Amino acid sequence: MAQNPIRDVSSLWDAFPGNVHIAALLHRCQEMQVSLGISLVPEQWLYHPKYRTIYVWEPDLQEQSLSFLVLIIAHELGHAYDFDQHPVHAQLIKNMHWSKVPDFVEREAFVNGFHILKELKIPFSMQHYLMMIDQQMADQVRQQLEEEMCCLLSPRPASALTRPAVNGAHHKAKLRLLPQEQRACCGEYHQ
Numbered sequence: 001m002a003q004n005p006i007r008d009v010s011s012l013w014d015a016f017p018g019n020v021h022i023a024a025l026l027h028r029c030q031e032m033q034v035s036l037g038i039s040l041v042p043e044q045w046l047y048h049p050k051y052r053t054i055y056v057w058e059p060d061l062q063e064q065s066l067s068f069l070v071l072i073i074a075h076e077l078g079h080a081y082d083f084d085q086h087p088v089h090a091q092l093i094k095n096m097h098w099s100k101v102p103d104f105v106e107r108e109a110f111v112n113g114f115h116i117l118k119e120l121k122i123p124f125s126m127q128h129y130l131m132m133i134d135q136q137m138a139d140q141v142r143q144q145l146e147e148e149m150c151c152l153l154s155p156r157p158a159s160a161l162t163r164p165a166v167n168g169a170h171h172k173a174k175l176r177l178l179p180q181e182q183r184a185c186c187g188e189y190h191q
Contacts, residue, residue, distance in 0.1 A: 047079035078112030
């Protein structure tokens, strides 16, 4: 357990380890107007879309590796991206216990989290990322990322993908998708 638990939520930002990659993720939180709070659920980090808050299990800040912290922050920010882009997902889980959230919502958060790491140029390989996720979920995340990479690596012309709004402005993602008629990569159509 952490020796000095954080009582003041405003000091939570400063309680994270001093690391350039964690700092970049926390800066992204601020850009997206995502707050931090203290999780009261043992060993759980949670994102609440209504309050735009990542609830942090504070002992992890001293007890877990930097890799774990990078992954979990990216994952929770992945939820923020998903709920901004798909408000119906936030509505779906509105009255649901956190342990009952559907796999597809968790998968989207992991996929978005990986994209966030790449956008911020945080050196986290897909293999390392997937090793830190439950195997069944990791398989789903790998499949979705590989399908996206199939489209990304296609030599055909691509149209730009727009990321969800942050502070009212859309961000041009570095990701590119093929035009609708050319998205039949890996044997599936991607919407």
